[in-house]
Amino acid sequence: MQSDRSESASPITSRVQSFTATDTRGKHRIQAELKRLEQEARFLELMNEALVTYAILYSLVLCKITNLIELPSTRIELMGSSMETHLRIDMWPISSALVRAMRLNRVEAVQLRLAPTGLATWERDREELEQLEKMEKASAASKEMLSNVETKPDPLLPVTNGPIIPFWDRWFEGPQESKGCRCWIL
Amino acid sequence: MSVAELKERHAAATETVNALRERLKQKRLSLLDTDGMWILEIFYFIAGYARSQARTPVSFGPTDLVCCRTLQGHTGKVYSLDWTQEKNRIVSASQDGRLIVWNALTSQKIHAIKLPCAWVMTCAFSPTGQSVACGGLDSVCSIFNLNSPMDKDGYSPVSKMLSGHKGYVSSCQYVPDEDTHLITSSGDQTCVLWDITTGLRTSVFGGEFQSGHTADVLSVSINGSNSRMFVSGSCDATARLWDTRVASRAVRTFHGHEGDVNTVRFFPDGNRFGTGSDDGTCRLFDIRTGHQLQVYYQQHGDNDVPHVTSIAFSISGRLLFAGYSNGDCFVWDTLLAKVVLNLGSLQNSHEGRISCLGLSADGSALCTGSWDTNLKIWAFGGHRRVV
Numbered sequence: 001m002q003s004d005r006s007e008s009a010s011p012i013t014s015r016v017q018s019f020t021a022t023d024t025r026g027k028h029r030i031q032a033e034l035k036r037l038e039q040e041a042r043f044l045e046l047m048n049e050a051l052v053t054y055a056i057l058y059s060l061v062l063c064k065i066t067n068l069i070e071l072p073s074t075r076i077e078l079m080g081s082s083m084e085t086h087l088r089i090d091m092w093p094i095s096s097a098l099v100r101a102m103r104l105n106r107v108e109a110v111q112l113r114l115a116p117t118g119l120a121t122w123e124r125d126r127e128e129l130e131q132l133e134k135m136e137k138a139s140a141a142s143k144e145m146l147s148n149v150e151t152k153p154d155p156l157l158p159v160t161n162g163p164i165i166p167f168w169d170r171w172f173e174g175p176q177e178s179k180g181c182r183c184w185i186l
Numbered sequence: 187m188s189v190a191e192l193k194e195r196h197a198a199a200t201e202t203v204n205a206l207r208e209r210l211k212q213k214r215l216s217l218l219d220t221d222g223m224w225i226l227e228i229f230y231f232i233a234g235y236a237r238s239q240a241r242t243p244v245s246f247g248p249t250d251l252v253c254c255r256t257l258q259g260h261t262g263k264v265y266s267l268d269w270t271q272e273k274n275r276i277v278s279a280s281q282d283g284r285l286i287v288w289n290a291l292t293s294q295k296i297h298a299i300k301l302p303c304a305w306v307m308t309c310a311f312s313p314t315g316q317s318v319a320c321g322g323l324d325s326v327c328s329i330f331n332l333n334s335p336m337d338k339d340g341y342s343p344v345s346k347m348l349s350g351h352k353g354y355v356s357s358c359q360y361v362p363d364e365d366t367h368l369i370t371s372s373g374d375q376t377c378v379l380w381d382i383t384t385g386l387r388t389s390v391f392g393g394e395f396q397s398g399h400t401a402d403v404l405s406v407s408i409n410g411s412n413s414r415m416f417v418s419g420s421c422d423a424t425a426r427l428w429d430t431r432v433a434s435r436a437v438r439t440f441h442g443h444e445g446d447v448n449t450v451r452f453f454p455d456g457n458r459f460g461t462g463s464d465d466g467t468c469r470l471f472d473i474r475t476g477h478q479l480q481v482y483y484q485q486h487g488d489n490d491v492p493h494v495t496s497i498a499f500s501i502s503g504r505l506l507f508a509g510y511s512n513g514d515c516f517v518w519d520t521l522l523a524k525v526v527l528n529l530g531s532l533q534n535s536h537e538g539r540i541s542c543l544g545l546s547a548d549g550s551a552l553c554t555g556s557w558d559t560n561l562k563i564w565a566f567g568g569h570r571r572v573v
Binding site for chain 1: 232234235236239241244245246247250251254255274291454455457458472474475477479500501502503504505520521548549550551552563565566567568569570571572573
């Protein structure tokens, strides 16, 4: 009987109940959507910050390769609007390495213009950055080797750093060929 | 900032990174030296950098590097040679079963040591020049004191026998400034640091229970700037850097070769080393970063690529001398990766495989040993210009 009674509850009450339930569900949906959007925004901010850092690193390496003169301030132009960016050590994920690289290479800053072309994936970026680091180290080794090699006197080179030591030419003084008997050793 | 704006910024930044990466790839490609190259993926870091700094290859005149001595006396293939740190003496080992100590200036023989085992593969002078070491298929490294008199059969008495290797002794080198310690490499896949005074092994590098070479070790080279570090080359196509204080595992393994690494030699500054391999290439590696800095390879018309048997650097490191199995001895400009001379094509050159190379202590002469039984000394006979 009670069940009958409940089933025959006034249509207004049931309508209100269903409306309240719908309203609650809608509220949750909106909150969840907001949370998702906030997370997406946070993620995008992080991604953007990282990409900007990547872009600076790429530009640094390009500057090194092309021997460009670094500009006095770090200026990043995003879609035409100019903004100053200060590199922070805690910038995710590679800014500390970047700052270290900048300090090592005495690069204070670099200008780069963002020009849209194509799409990149994180994995490829990471791989490329590893290669860049490798190239950076190899470039430093090359520079060091060049200066080492060119400053040391070498008696076998036609053009060499001084001083020339007369003793180098001892091979052309006195007997130069031994045609003596070799049977004593056999 | 709205999500839409952030997305827009993110897209722009992503595109920028991609564009920069493409530009970078183009730059890197422009640094590639593809002259006579067979693997285009290899980056010529040093050559690219040297060219970007407007460096030009070393230029030798026709009579600049000349053969000024031929040391004749061996009756078998010469396998190994070593210079003393002072004076002008060379020790050579031949498959005639003898070690000969030469006065390189006069071309005269100072000592001739008949070996108990004729199958000798390597020899080395001690830092003081008082003794010589040799090793070979008998798996023993024998030390001879040059001041000891010969016995009635003409043999010099062995002053110490370093036994312990389970395979042939392929290479040996005294620890710089110490007549009491020596490093050997062997076909048993290990290198050993020996205490010559006691005749015992101080350390074994690699082997059954350690992470070392996985095939015969063919060559060792001790770092002149830091004698605790040495490098080894092996039939496993790798070179490995070792610290004598840590025998359990190599400090670093260097990959890149596609054949046996026959020879390794430290660069004069001690921060790099060169290798020579059956794959026909010489390579330059950086010990601090582990990177391969350069490949030295000359394209050959036929498919038969000559093996690199031995290498040596000039005292500045600008020249790399590489001996090949076909009798060539290329002089490479290390900075530009170009062959600037072939000693094998000069007058009075060897008539067989170049098996060993060595530079005098002051860097003024190169000695080459060959299967033609001779050793030759090469020096600069042209007009030197000082900058």
